Amino acid sequence: MGQQAASIIVDWGTTSLRATLVTAEGQALDHLETQQGISVLAKGEHEKVLLETLQPWLTAHGALPIAALGMITSRNGWVEVDYVHCPAGLEELSHGTVTRTLPNGSQLVFLAGLTDPAGKPFADVMRGEETQVVGLGLASNRTVILPGTHSKWALVADGRIARFQTFVTGEIFSLLMNHSFIARGAANPPVEDAAAFRRGLKEAAGTGAMLSLLFSARTGGLAKEISADELRSYVSGLVIGQEFRQASEEGWFKAGDEVAIVGNDGLNGLYGVAASTFGLTVKEASGSEAIDGAIAILKAACDRHRDV
Amino acid sequence: MGQQAASIIVDWGTTSLRATLVTAEGQALDHLETQQGISVLAKGEHEKVLLETLQPWLTAHGALPIAALGMITSRNGWVEVDYVHCPAGLEELSHGTVTRTLPNGSQLVFLAGLTDPAGKPFADVMRGEETQVVGLGLASNRTVILPGTHSKWALVADGRIARFQTFVTGEIFSLLMNHSFIARGAANPPVEDAAAFRRGLKEAAGTGAMLSLLFSARTGGLAKEISADELRSYVSGLVIGQEFRQASEEGWFKAGDEVAIVGNDGLNGLYGVAASTFGLTVKEASGSEAIDGAIAILKAACDRHRDV
Numbered sequence: 001m002g003q004q005a006a007s008i009i010v011d012w013g014t015t016s017l018r019a020t021l022v023t024a025e026g027q028a029l030d031h032l033e034t035q036q037g038i039s040v041l042a043k044g045e046h047e048k049v050l051l052e053t054l055q056p057w058l059t060a061h062g063a064l065p066i067a068a069l070g071m072i073t074s075r076n077g078w079v080e081v082d083y084v085h086c087p088a089g090l091e092e093l094s095h096g097t098v099t100r101t102l103p104n105g106s107q108l109v110f111l112a113g114l115t116d117p118a119g120k121p122f123a124d125v126m127r128g129e130e131t132q133v134v135g136l137g138l139a140s141n142r143t144v145i146l147p148g149t150h151s152k153w154a155l156v157a158d159g160r161i162a163r164f165q166t167f168v169t170g171e172i173f174s175l176l177m178n179h180s181f182i183a184r185g186a187a188n189p190p191v192e193d194a195a196a197f198r199r200g201l202k203e204a205a206g207t208g209a210m211l212s213l214l215f216s217a218r219t220g221g222l223a224k225e226i227s228a229d230e231l232r233s234y235v236s237g238l239v240i241g242q243e244f245r246q247a248s249e250e251g252w253f254k255a256g257d258e259v260a261i262v263g264n265d266g267l268n269g270l271y272g273v274a275a276s277t278f279g280l281t282v283k284e285a286s287g288s289e290a291i292d293g294a295i296a297i298l299k300a301a302c303d304r305h306r307d308v
Numbered sequence: 309m310g311q312q313a314a315s316i317i318v319d320w321g322t323t324s325l326r327a328t329l330v331t332a333e334g335q336a337l338d339h340l341e342t343q344q345g346i347s348v349l350a351k352g353e354h355e356k357v358l359l360e361t362l363q364p365w366l367t368a369h370g371a372l373p374i375a376a377l378g379m380i381t382s383r384n385g386w387v388e389v390d391y392v393h394c395p396a397g398l399e400e401l402s403h404g405t406v407t408r409t410l411p412n413g414s415q416l417v418f419l420a421g422l423t424d425p426a427g428k429p430f431a432d433v434m435r436g437e438e439t440q441v442v443g444l445g446l447a448s449n450r451t452v453i454l455p456g457t458h459s460k461w462a463l464v465a466d467g468r469i470a471r472f473q474t475f476v477t478g479e480i481f482s483l484l485m486n487h488s489f490i491a492r493g494a495a496n497p498p499v500e501d502a503a504a505f506r507r508g509l510k511e512a513a514g515t516g517a518m519l520s521l522l523f524s525a526r527t528g529g530l531a532k533e534i535s536a537d538e539l540r541s542y543v544s545g546l547v548i549g550q551e552f553r554q555a556s557e558e559g560w561f562k563a564g565d566e567v568a569i570v571g572n573d574g575l576n577g578l579y580g581v582a583a584s585t586f587g588l589t590v591k592e593a594s595g596s597e598a599i600d601g602a603i604a605i606l607k608a609a610c611d612r613h614r615d616v
Contacts, residue, residue, distance in 0.1 A: 119527065120514075120515070121511045121514075121521075121524050121528070121533075122524050122527040122528050122530070122531040122533055123527060123530070123531055124523070124527060125527060125530060149489070150489075150523060165517075165520055166520060166523040166527075167517070167519040167520050167523070168490055168519050168520075168522050168523050169519050171488055171489060171490060172480075172519065172522075175483040175484070175487055175488055176483070178487070179483055179486070179487045180479055180483055181457070181479060182476055182479060203429045206428075206429075207428070208516050208554060208557050209473075209475070209554040209555075209557065209558050210518050210519075210550070210554065211475040211476050211477050211480065211518075211547070211550060211551055211554055212473055212474060212475050212476075212554060212558070213429075214476050214480075215432070215458060215474040215475070215476050216429050216430050219427065219430040219431060219432060219433060219474075220429070220430050222430070222431070222433060223430040223431055225429075225430055239519070242518070242519060243519055246516060246517040246518065246519055246520060247517075249516050249517065250517050250520070
């Protein structure tokens, strides 16, 4: 019975649609991915595309609850879902979903993103990471780091996401490595170098002058201290190290704290090294937080829907 | 007699060659510009290109001292000139030049860049800005700001450039506006908005968390606080404001100080507004610092050469 399909989680972004067929316990039974992201779809096409894509599963298993998350819930997607406001837990996030019934009877539940009205200078936003935090669990008070293009630091307190803050670390790294004069000269194809990454972290920890620090990607080469093979990891250390230093100054942690690192962008290992460098201990995440969180919110939303 | 051609200043960079015919007092008599930057020239072509380009002036005025500066003195240029070390004034910079005599008898003097071995984490470098500081004058002790892709803050003390520090402000701005998700949505063609610039400065002054601050370029739009027309100037204010905040924390100034702002990148006005926001008074520069400095170093180098 543990193998019985219970729901479908659809991560529908700008460039792809990724669907997972899962059991009630969150075990993945099947997975599919297409390039039919929202950027190639016109208004009115979404339902047809979804039903065609999920056809084999819906035929085999009948109507199933379906959670849809990602940019599909944004202004440029299918159904724009308003952001839920912090503090928010399972109740608030499930209340913020938008549900429609598909022709075959499946409940399609669009998950909401989260906004922190206390963000400075403007209300901060996330879309998807709140689901991962729910999947990690809201029972323990803690700081959760979600590395990515736009990394999020979130505080779980009293069973809810109390507040969060965005750091655009991954985007700055990508800009520097792909388009800048500063990082010109990095080895191609890219090389990963753990020692150079730690060196970047160490330099980043020692200064608040980020705009000056980044120039060391060039002066390190001129000084023959950073080789072309080391440059990419060194710059990665600089920007991730700055994220931790700035988060520390913003009050997100002090040395000795435990944090959780959650995400699927392949960055958790690097962030773990950074956390250790800044004196933090790291709670291991399972890697299934996105699915687990979507199932939890989907279930709460369907239960609520049934009650009404 | 004030109109007599005394020397030629050649600013020879990656993508262009810009030459100015000047009097002994630094008055520009003529100017020419070509696209024969070093990126399109092979080793061995430089002398021929220079002589052809300057031919009309050399024919009219005979042999003249010629100062060459810019990337032409780098590894990828014509003659690689070693960096002069801080602290350095007119004597050290003229001593660091490399001179060769052209077939027509003209002294061609390659100006040296400057390095600050005390730079953290690696020795800092400039190539061209030191000439502008010389042109501004070394008699008064002061902080000089040279805005640009890689802005420089330099300290003049005891007649020499004592130290300097690079901030990659202009490059980060360009990356954000041309390639980032964060600043997507800015009006095109670009719009300048003085109030939005000041708003960016103010927000930048208030936080050390630059990686978080930059996300306000997006959240400001979502909050309908920053319009597409305002976005470019707002982001400009964010990054220039961060440069000033970080420079302040690095000890470059305190409120009430006077600074000089020197450069020809069209940024002096914005930097003047930023300086004012941070409580600084600004000494006006003439705009002729690059030519004046090159003439001063060229003269000192030629005098030295004559003495030997």
